[in-house]
Amino acid sequence: MNCCGLLTANKEPVPLKSVVVELQVRDHVATVVSTLNYENKEDKPLEAVFVFPLPGDAAVCHFSATIGQTQIVAEVKEKQEAREEYDDALSSGQQAFLLEESEQSPDIFSLSVGSLPPGESASIRLEYVTELAVQADDGLRFCLPAVLNPRYQPQASEGASVQVTSVPASLVPYSLSFSARVSSPRPVSKVESNCSLDPLQYLNTEQTQATVKLATGHKFDRDVEVLIYYKDAHQPTAVVEAGQASAKPGSLMGDPVVMLSLYPEFPQAVMSSVASCGEFVLLLDRSGSMDCSMNSKSDQTRIGSARDTLLLLLKSLPMGCYFNIYSFGSSYEHIFLKSVEYSQKTMEEALKKVERMGADLGGTEILKPLQHIYSQPCIPNQPRQVFVFTDGEVENTKKVINLVKKNSGSHRCFSFGIGEGASSALINGLAKEGGGHAQFITGADRMQPKVMQSLRFALQPVVVDISVTWDLPKGVSVTVLSSPITALFQGQRSLVYAQLSGKSSKAAEGCVTVKYSLAGHPSQNQLHFSLTPAQDTGLTVHRLAARTLIRSLEMEERESRREQDGGVKKKVVELSVQSGVSSVFTAFIAVNKGDGEAIKGPLVRRNVPTPGMVHHYSHARRQRSMATATFGSGGSSGGPSFDGNRSFACGRKQSGYMLTADTFGDGGRDDDFLSGARSARRSQQCSYMLTETGSNIFASDRSFCSFQSRPVKQPPTDPLLQLVSLQKASGCWVLDPALAAALGKTSEEVESTKPASVNQEVWATILALIWLHGFKMDAQEEWELLAMKAASWLRAQNAPCVTECVEAGNALLGCNVRKDALGL
Template sequence: MMNCGLLTNKNEPVPLKSIEVDLQVQGHVATVTSTLQYVNEEKNPLEAIFVFPMPSDAALCHFSAKIADKEIVAKVQEKQQAREEYDDAVSSGQQAFLLEESDESGDVFRLSVGSLPPGQKAAVNFIYVIELSVQADNSLRFCLPAVLNPRYTPAGTGGGIVSEITSTPSGGVPYSLSFTVHVNSPNPITKIESKCSLEPLEFLNTDHTKAKVTLSAGHKFDRDVELFLHYQNPHQLTAIGEAGAPTAKPGTLMGDPVAMLSFYPEFPKSVMSSLASCGEFVFVMDQSGSMACNMHNGPDARSRIVSARDTLLLLLKSLPMSCYFNIYGFGSHYESFFPKSVEYNQQTMDQALERVKKIEANMGGTEILQPLQQIYNQPCIADHPRQLFIFTDGEVGNTKDVLNLVRKNSDLHRCFSFGIGEGASTALITGLAENASGYAQFITGTDRMQAKVMQSLRYALQPAVVDVREVWSGVSTTRLSPPIKTIFNGQRALIYAQLKGEECQKPDAKGKISVQYRLGAEEVTNTLEFSLNPTENSGLTIHRLGARSLIRSLERKEQDEGADKDALKAQVVDLSIQSGVISSHTAFIAVNKGSGQAVKGPMLTRRVPTAMRFGSVPMPKMMRCRGAAMPMMMPCSAPMPKMCGMAAPMLLRGGGAPKPKMMFDMAAVQPQSGLFGMSECADSGMDPETPKDPLLQLISLQKALGCWEMGSTLAEVFGKTEEELVKQIPAQVDPGVWATLLALIWLHGFQMDAQVEWQFVAMKAVAWIQTQKVVTLAECVQAGNSLLGCQVTEDALGI
C-alpha cells in the first residue's frame, strides 16, 4: 500500500501539513483565502508540484509565500517570462514559487514550490473571488473543490499537467483542513446548510445579517465542501458600486468605479405553464469507464451509469409527441441510437428504451469532441429548435477545444450540461452551458439525477428571457461582461460595467440602469437607481470579477477564425497584470532573492498522493508520477482491475505522457442493478435483490401518448393484483382510462415529494384523458381514491 505525503527513503510522508481556508461572503459574492503549510523534513532540497482544482468562474487575484519569517508576495507576469524567471531562480538556489493555470482547462492550477531547503517551512497563501450560484430553492451555493477527477487526454494530443495520477486511502492523509465562513448580507440570513458536518451557526448581530460557521472538527478533506446560504428576499434586484483603487490611474479599469448589477427576473404563472410541443432533443451520455463509479459512498450508493440509465428512461417518457430526438453514447469512440434524429412516437421510443437498457460504462476514455462534431454536422430540423443535453463526469483533457466547438455552433442550439459526481470539471460543465445559452447542473452526493435533469427539461420547454438590453443613464459606461443571451426561470445574471466621466466624482451622484427584455410575447423593463459615488473597498472584489469576465471574453475571441491573436493576447496580459487576476497567458511568480546559496546535492521531486475513497489498490508503476497534491478523493467504489477513476495528480514540471486507455477501461467491472434489473457491482454494498424504484417502474409502463394499459405489472406498483384493479372499474369506463387515472392518483397521493420528476408524464396523461371525454370522471376519481387509499381531488389532478 502506498503511503502519502512527500516520501522519505523509509516511505514516510513529509511536506503538506495543513490547509486553512477562510471564506468571506458579501451577499452574492465571496472572497476565498487558502493557506497551505509545508515543511521539508528530508536531508536534500526538494521541489514539490501541487495540482489543485478551482471553480472555473473564480478570479485568482493574490498569491504569496512565507518562508521562515520572510514573506514573498507574487506578481503577475506573462506566462513564459514567469516560467523562465522561475527556472533561473531555482537553478541558482533561490526559493521560488510559480502558480499558473492549466493549458487544458481553466479550473485546474499548478503550484510549483521550488528549492525548499532541508528543514525549511513554507506557508503558501492564495486568494480568489467568486460569484455564488443560485439554486432551485433560491439558496446560494459555494463549493470548495476537494476532488479533481483525472482528465482523459485523447490519443495524439499529448499530455498536460493533469494527465497522471497518484492516490492513497483517505484514512492515511496526514494533513488537516480548517474551514471558517463569515457571511455579511444586506438581507437577513435564515440558515446555512452543508452536506459536511458544521458547527452550530453563530449570528454576530441582532438583525441576523452577519454570521459565522465552521466545519466540525475532524473533517477529512476527501470530498467537496459545499455550502448553501439562505437569505430573506432572495429575488431582490440590486446594484453594488465599488470605488477604484486609490493608487491606480484614473481612466483605467482598476482606477475607475465599477458597478455590478444582479438581474433576477420573475416569471409569471402564465409563462411557467406554457410549454413547447416541438424541438429536437439530443441526449449525449458519457459511457467512459469512470461512469461505473458510485455517486457517493453511502450504503445505498448506485453507480453513475445506473442513474444515467434511469434518467434517460425518464427523459424519453417525458418528451412531447411529434418532437424529434436521438441519443449518443461516447467514450474513446461514440455511437448513436439512430443515424439522425427521429420523430418521437411509440415505436421510436420503444426502440430507444431497448438500447438504454444495454448502456454500460464500457467505452474506454472520455472523448466528447467527435460526437459533438457529428451532431453539429447534422442539419437542423425546421421549426424544431435543437436542445442538447450532455451528461458527463467531466474527465476531459481538451476542455478548451470542446468549448470552442460549442461556441462556434451556439447559434444552432442550446446546451444543457450535467456534471455527474464530485470532481466534475466546472470549466467544462459551466462552459458548455454558457457558450450555448443553456443551463448547467452538478449532481453530487445523494442528489437524484432525475430531479435536476427534469428541471432543465422544463427550462428547455418553457419560454426564456431573450433580447436583453441595458440602458444606462447619468453615467458613461464600458461593459465588462458579455451580452446576456438567455435567462431561464430561477436563473440570475450579473452585469459588470466600468463607470466613467466626471459625474462619478460628484457627491451624492446617482446613476440609473434600465434592463429591457422579452419574455414570451411580453416586453418588460426593470429600472434601478444606484450611487455613482460608492464607498472605497480595498478588497476590489467587484473590480476583479469584472476583470475576470472581460479576460474570459477576450480569450474566447482568440479562438475565432481570423482573430488578431497577438493583439488579443496583449490585451489579456495587460488587463491581467493591471487587475492582478491570473489568465491563460499569465502566471504568478514569487522569488526570494535573498536566499542565493547554490543548491547542494540533487534536487528531489516528490509526490503527495491523493485521497482514495474506498480501500487501497496499488497502481501500476507506469501510473506513478512525481509531484505533490492537495487532498482529493478517489470517486469510485467499483473494483479497480483497470483503474476506473483516480484523484488529483501531482507531477513533475513538463507534464506527462498521454494516458493509456487501459486506465478507463471498465469492461471488467459489472454494472449495478437499476430499474432494468442488471447485475450488481461486486463490492457496491447493495443487496442484489434491492426492490425496483416504484416511481420509475410506473413511468416505464407509460405509453408515448401518455396513457397506461391495465396489467399485472402496473397493479404491482400499486400493491394490488390485476384482478383487484379490474374488479373496481366503474361502469362503461375504458380500462386504459381507468389505469391512467389510477396512475395519476397514485402519483399525487404517494409521490408528491418527487413531483419535479413526474410532472411531464402527468401532463401527458392529463392531456390524453381529456381527449377521451370521460362522462363519469368524478365517479372514477372517487373510486380510484377508495381503491388506493388516497384523497386526491379532480382539481389537484388538473383534469
C-alpha cells in the same frame, strides 16, 4: 499500502502538511483564502509540485509565501517570463514560488514550491474570488474542489497533459480545515453541506451575518459543497465599487465598476404554458469512470443513475417533439441516424437501448460527438436543446467550450456534472456558452430532480431580442465588460459588469433596463441604483469584472490564433498584470531575494498528491474464489477474464504484471465482484496505477480502465421508476398486471373497482396520478412534467364521470387527493 506518516503512494515523503481554507461570502460573491503549510522533513532541499483544482470561474488575485518572518508577495507576469525567473532563482540557490493555470482547463492550477531547505517551513497564501451559482431550489452553491480526477487526454491532442499525482482519500497525507463567514442584506435562512458542519452561528439579531465550519474529522473523499439560502433571494441588486487609488484614471482598475444581478420576472400566463416542440439531443458519458459509485455511501453507479434519469426524461418529453440519444467514451454511438419524431415506437426503441448502456466505451472524448451533433441540420420550428451528462474528466476543455460557443446560435446546452471531481470549467462553460443551465450532482444528491428542473427550463418559451440599456447622469459613460446576455430563464440570475467613467454628483442615480420578448409578449425589467461607491469591498467587483473580460478575450484569442494575430494575447497579458488576476498567458511568481545563503545540494522533486475518486467494492460476500490473470507485454485493449465472470480492459499497452482479484458467483451486484488488487507501478508505457487500500480499489487514471462482468441480478426497481416506466408516450397508462403491481394492488382489485362507464386507459391513468400525488409528493419535481402530460391526455378524452373515478381511486389506494390537484 496503508502507509504511516507523510508518504505518497510511491512511499516518498510529502512536504505539504495542512490546508486551511477561509471562505467569506458577501451576498452572492465569495472570497476564498487558502493557506498551504509546507515543511521539509528530509535531509535534502526539495521542490514540491502540487496540481490541484479550483472553481473554473475563479479569479485568482493574490499569492504570497511566508518563510520564517519574511513574506514575499508574488507578481503577475507573462507565463514564459515567470517560468524563466523561477528556473533562474532555483539554479542560483534562491527560494522561489510559481503558480500557473493549466493551458487545457481553467479549473486546474499548478503550484511549485522551489528550494525548501532541510528542516525549513513555508506557508503559501492563495486568494481567489468567485460568483456563487444559483441552484434550482434558490440556494447559492459554493464548491471547494478537493477531488482532482485525472483528465482524459484525447488521442493526437495538442499540448502536454496535466500531470496529476492522486491517491485514495484515506492516503492523503495532509489535513484540511474549512470555515465560512456569510453576510448579506437579507437574513441567512440556512446553510447546508454534503459534509458534516458544526451548527450555524448567527452574529447578529437580524441574522444577516453567520459563521459555520466543517466538523472535525472531515475526510478528503469528496469536494466540499456549501449551499447558502437567503430569505427573499431573488432581489435585483447593483454594487458600485470605487477604483484603486493608485491606478490610472480611465483604466479598468482606476474607474468605478458596477456589478448588476438581474432576476427577470416573466408573466405567469406565459410561464404556465409548456412548449410542445423542440429537438432534444441527449449526450451521455459512458467512459470507464462512470462505473464509479455516485457517492461513498451509495450502491448506485453514475451510469445507473444516468439510465434512470434518461427514463424520466424520455417519459416527460412532449408529443410532437424530436429526439436522439448519443453516448460517448473513446468513440461515440447514436441510437438513431438522425433525430426522430417522439412516439410510442421511437420511445420504446430508445429505452431498450438505454437499458443496455454501460460504462464500457473507454476514455472521455466529448468533442467528436458534439461535432457530429452540430453537423446535423436543424429541424424547422423545433429549437435544438442539447443535454450533456458527464463526470467531466476531459482535458481539452477549452476546445469543447469553444465549439459550443461557435454553435450557440443554433441550440441551447444544458450540462450535468456527475460525481466528485467533475470539471467545473467544463460543466459551467458548456451551459454559459450554450445559453443553458449547469447542474452538479454530488454527495447524496439525486440526479433526477436536477435534470427535470433543466428540462422545465428547456420547455420554457425561448426569450428573444434581449437588450440592456443604461440611463446615466450627464458626464458619466459606461463600458459593458460582460458578454451580451443570450439566455434568460425564470428565477435565474444574470450578471452584468460595467466600467463607469466620468464624474457625477454624490446623490446621482443610474438606471438599467432589460428588454426582451417572450412568446410574442414584449417585456422589460428596470433597476435603479445609487452611483455612490460601496465601501470595504476589497476590489472584489473589479477582479471579477477583470476575470470576466479576460475569459472573453481568451476565447477571442483562440479564434484569432488561426490568423496569427498576437494582439489579443497582448491585451490579456496587460489586463492580467494590471488587475493582478491570473490568466492562461500569465503566472504568479515570487522569489525570495533576501540575504540568506544560497541553498546547496541537488534539488529533489516531490509531487504532492490530491485526493482521487475511489471505486468501492464490497468485501464480505460468500462463495469466494481466487482468480489471477497476467497481462502480457504486448497486450492492448482486450483483457483476460476471471473465471469467465470478470475482465479488466486496458486502453494502453503495458509491460507484464499480475492482477489478483476475488470473484463471487452468487449473482450479486456488479460492484461486488472485485474486492482487492495488488498495487503495481506501471512502466512508462502505461499512465495509471492500481492501489489496494483495505476493501477499496483505486485507479489513478480510471479513464483508461473499464470493468466488465457477466450479467447479474438487478436490484429491486424504485417504485416510482417502476410506475413511470409503464407510462405511454402519449401520457396515459394501460390497465394491466404490471400497473397493478406498481400500485401495490392485485389485478382483480384494480379491475373490480373501475366505474362501469369509464374506459380502462382513463381509469389506469387516474389511478397512476392519484398514486403519484398520494405517495410521492416528496419527489414531485421528478414526475411533475409527465403528470402534466397525463392530465392533458385525460382532458383530451372528454371522459365522463371523472369525479366518480377520482373518488373510487382514492378509496382503492387509501388516498385523499382532490380532483383539481390532479390538473383535471
